[in-house]
Amino acid sequence: xxxxxxxxxxxxxxxxxxxxxxxxxxxxxxxxxxxxxxxxxxxxxxxxxxxxxxxxxxxxxxxxxxxxxxxxxxxxxxxxxxxxxxxxxxxxxxxxxxxxxxxxxxxxxxxxxxxxxxxxxxxxxxxxxxxxxxxxxxxxxxxxxxxxxxxxxxxxxxxxxxxxxxxxxxxxxxxxxxxxxxxxxxxxxxxxxxxxxxxxxxxxxxxxxxxxxxxxxxxxxxxxxxxxxxxxxxxxxxxxxxxxxxxxxxxxxxxxxxxxxxxxxxxxxxxxxxxxxxxxxxxxxxxxxxxxxxxxxxxxxxxxxxxxxxxxxxxxxxxxxxxxxxxxxxxxxxxxxxxxxxxxxxxxxxxxxxxxxxxxxxxxxxxxxxxxxxxxxxxxxxxxxxxxxxxxxxxxxxxxxxxxxxxxxxxxxxxxxxxxxxxxxxxxxxxxxxxxxxx
Numbered sequence: 352x353x354x355x356x357x358x359x360x361x362x363x364x365x366x367x368x369x370x371x372x373x374x375x376x377x378x379x380x381x382x383x384x385x386x387x388x389x390x391x392x393x394x395x396x397x398x399x400x401x402x403x404x405x406x407x408x409x410x411x412x413x414x415x416x417x418x419x420x421x422x423x424x425x426x427x428x429x430x431x432x433x434x435x436x437x438x439x440x441x442x443x444x445x446x447x448x449x450x451x452x453x454x455x456x457x458x459x460x461x462x463x464x465x466x467x468x469x470x471x472x473x474x475x476x477x478x479x480x481x482x483x484x485x486x487x488x489x490x491x492x493x494x495x496x497x498x499x500x501x502x503x504x505x506x507x508x509x510x511x512x513x514x515x516x517x518x519x520x521x522x523x524x525x526x527x528x529x530x531x532x533x534x535x536x537x538x539x540x541x542x543x544x545x546x547x548x549x550x551x552x553x554x555x556x557x558x559x560x561x562x563x564x565x566x567x568x569x570x571x572x573x574x575x576x577x578x579x580x581x582x583x584x585x586x587x588x589x590x591x592x593x594x595x596x597x598x599x600x601x602x603x604x605x606x607x608x609x610x611x612x613x614x615x616x617x618x619x620x621x622x623x624x625x626x627x628x629x630x631x632x633x634x635x636x637x638x639x640x641x642x643x644x645x646x647x648x649x650x651x652x653x654x655x656x657x658x659x660x661x662x663x664x665x666x667x668x669x670x671x672x673x674x675x676x677x678x679x680x681x682x683x684x685x686x687x688x689x690x691x692x693x694x695x696x697x698x699x700x701x702x703x704x705x706x707x708x709x710x711x712x713x714x715x716x717x718x719x720x721x722x723x724x725x726x727x728x729x730x731x732x733x734x735x736x737x738x739x740x741x742x743x744x745x746x747x748x749x750x751x752x753x754x755x756x757x758x759x760x761x762x763x764x765x766x767x768x769x770x771x772x773x774x775x776x777x778x779x780x781x782x783x784x785x786x787x788x789x790x
Contacts (some may be wrong), residue, residue, distance in 0.1 A: 352390065352731030352789070369614060369673060373705060382512030385652070389396070394429050394431050395428070395429060395430045395431070395459045395556070395708070395715065395741075395745065396430075396431050396433070396451055396456070396457055396458050396459055396741070397430060397431070397432050397433075397436055397458070397459060397460050397461070397462060397708055398432075398434075398458050398460075398461045398462070399418075399432055399433070399434045399435065399461075399462045399463060400417070400435045400437040400449065400461055400464060400473075401414065401415070401434065401435070401436075401462075401463050401464070401465055401679075402432070402437055402438055402439050402465065403434065403436045403601060404436065404438070404648060405438070405439065407439055407466075410464065410465060410697055413694075413695055413697040413698050413701070414465070414697045414700065414701040415434075415684070415701060416489065416689075416690055416694075416698050416701065417686070417694060417697070417698035417699060417700065417701030417702035417703075417705065418432070418462075418701040418702065418704060418705040419705075420682075420685060420686060420689055420698075420702055420705075420706025421575070421701070421702040421703070421704075421706050421709070422705055422709070424685055425705065425706055425709050426709065428487065429712065430708060430709065430712055431469060431681070432642070433770055435463075437449070437463060437464060437480060438468060439469075440657070442472075443471075443472045446469060446472035446473060446476060447472070447476055449617055450476040450477075450479070450480045450482060451480070453480070453482060454480040454481075454482065454742070457741045458482060458741060458742065459472070459482075459483075459712075459715075459741045459742060459744065459745035460482065460483045460484070460485060460708070460711075460745050460746075460749075461477070461483070461484045461485070462485050462486075462487075462704060463484070463486060464486060464488060465487060466489075466490075467488050467489075467490035467492070467495070470488055470491065470492075470495040470500070471495045472499065473486065474486050474495050474496060474497040474499075474500050477497055477499035477500055478497045478498065480497050480742065481499065481549070481742045481743050481746065482499065482742035482746075483499045483500075483501060483745055483746040483749055484499060484500045484501065485501045485502075485503060485551065485704055485707065485749075486500060486501070486502050486503075486504070487502075487503060487504035487697075487700045487701075487704065488502065489504065489505065489506050489507055490504075490506060490507055490508075490538060491506055491508070491768075494702065496767060498665065498767065499746060500767055501705050501749055501764075501767050501769070502547070502549070502767065502768045502769065503700065503703060503707065503762070503769040504669065505646065505667075505668070505669030505670075505700070505759075505773060507535065507538065507542065507645070507697065508542050508775055509667075510645050510646060510667045510773065511539060511542035511543055511546055511670075512542070512546050513667045513772070513773045513775055513787070514617075514643045514665060514666075514667060514775070515543070515546035515547060515549070515550050515552055516546070516550055516786070517554050517665065517775055518550070518615055518643070519550035519551055520554055521641075523552065523614045523615045523641065524546065524551070524552060524553060524614060525552065525553045525554075525555050525612070525613045525614050525615070526543075526552055526553070526554055526555065526613050526614065526615040526616065526617060526643070527554070527555050527556050527557055527558075527574045527612075527613040527615075527616050527617070527637075528540060528543055528557040528558070528616070528617035528618075528619065529558055529559075529560065529567070529570055529574070529616065529618050529619065529620075529628060530556070530557065530559055530560075530617070530619040530620070530644065531559065531560060531562065531619065531620055531624070531733060532556075532559025532560055532561060533559075533562070536620075537559075538592070539617075539619055539645075540555070540557060540559075543557075543617060547751060555574075555612050555613045555614075556573065556574050556612070557574070558570040558571075558573045558574050560620075560624075564624075565627060567627065567628055567631050568631070568635070571631070571632070571635055571637060574612075574613070574616075575609040575610060575611050575637055576609055576610040576612075577609045577635075578607050579608065580612075590636075597731040607636070608636055608639075609635065609636065609637060611637065611639070613638065613640065614638060614640055614641075615640055615641050615642075615643055615665075616632075616641075616642055616643065617643045617644075618632075618642050618643070618644050619644070619645060621647070622647060622650070622653055625644070625647065625648070625653070625657075626653075626656070626657055628747055629642070629657055629660035629661065630660055632660070633659075633660050633689070634727075640663075641663045641665050642661065642663070642664040642665070643664075643665050643666070644664055644665070644666040645666065645667070646666060646667055646668040646669065646696070647666075647783055648661065648664060648666040648778075649666055649668040649671075649776065654778065654783075658778065659782055661778045662778065662780075663777065663778070663779055664778045665775065665776070665777055665786070666775075666776055666778075667773040667774060668696065668773065668774045668776065668777050669696050669699070669700070669759050669760075669773055669774070669789075670694075670695070670696045670699035670700070670758065670759050670774070671774045671785070671788075672693050672694055672695070672699075673774075673783075674774075674785075674788070674790075676788075678693055678756070678757075678790075679756055679758050680759040682694065682702060686698060686702075696759075699757075699758045699759050702705065702757065702758055703755070703758060703759050706755065706757050707749075707752065707755055707757075707769070708790075710752055710755065711745060711748040711749045711751075711752060712745075712748070714748040714751045714752070715744050715745055715747075715748035738739045750764075752764055755769060759771065759788060759789060760772065760773075760788070760789020760790055761790060771789050772787060772788075772789045773787070773789060774787065774788055774789060775787035
């Protein structure tokens with residue numbers, strides 16, 4: 352293991368297992384990711400507000416792996432990262448205490464949160480304390496945005512928009528959807544309805560399922576029409592010929608082709624739900640149309656098990672580690688050499704956000720503060736506005752980034768969002784075909 356790899360590894364271990372900042376107090380000068388950075392007043396200090404424990408710690412670790420690699424490979428010598436343990440359960444008061452403390456520590460920007468629930472607090476406090484926020488959250492509502500919130504990453508909205516746009520292009524004029532009835536499922540349905548109207552695709556019907564559902568017959572019954580065989584006696588020979596089982600007879604249906612009123616079907620759910628839905632669709636002969644899924648379908652393990660049921664499936668993703676693009680291939684090689692495994696979407700987004708931080712740091716100039724400070728009112732008379740100089744300086748530097756080319760594609764900063772296209776894939780004959788690339 353070379354010296355750089357060793358250095359990154361120990362930095363990653365230190366970051367993952369220790370917190371620099373704990374609620375409600377703030378402690379500085381402990382774990383610092385970038386040991387190469389010079390400890391001087393001009394250093395750009397970035398706080399990472401992410402969960403370091405519980406079931407989401409894995410996501411944080413993958414994200415930070417990419418961020419550290421970016422720092423070491425792209426020359427972020429004057430950037431210091433510190434981590435805040437931000438539990439997913441942290442409320443608005445906790446976030447307010449965090450920002451209050453950060454405003455006194457010359458923090459230039461905050462990276463986080465990973466999830467939507469806390470974003471509304473970040474949006475409010477980023478304005479109050481004039482500290483820019485860069486979030487990789489997969490769900491970002493308009494009401495949770497503020498002038499100081501910058502989003503980078505693949506969102507559910509982007510995924511649905513990409514697929515619905517393709518559906519219109521491919522001549523798929525009617526779709527249906529099976530989705531979890533609650534939480535993010537309802538949010539996805541709102542996106543499906545929004546972009547179906549935008550691209551002229553008709554949503555014929557949809558069906559929500561409960562969290563404990565394992566038999567999806569009743570969901571299927573609400574989106575297709577099964578052929579009813581009535582009470583007519585069926586002989587054993589006819590059963591064999593028609594493919595009828597006692598289970599089918601109990602439901603009054605046959606395995607003959609049902610009447611399907613749509614040209615495409617959105618299938619939304621966790622991998623455990625997807626495997627049930629896809630196999631049961633085949634069992635009831637509800638086939639012959641493309642399946643639209645989220646990026647969760649982009650899993651080699653899942654495809655190896657359920658590829659038979661995924662023929663002609665369409666799904667997006669924000670990163671493709673097998674791309675022949677030279678930027679992606681270089682990142683793959685460096686990541687595998689450093690961590691002993693291939694990167695995923697969180698690693699890639701962490702790497703790109705690290706690149707954005709480095710690019711903004713190169714544009715930051717303390718004199719910028721003088722030219723923009725008059726545009727903003729003092730957040731609170733009891734606070735010293737001079738403590739927000741670093742945040743304002745970095746905010747202005749972020750606004751100067753018009754385009755960014757990273758391992759997730761080419762993005763353009765518009766209205767606080769780094770907008771880019773996603774990969775769009777088609778699974779056919781046990782192969783993945785790229786229909787669209789962000790490059």
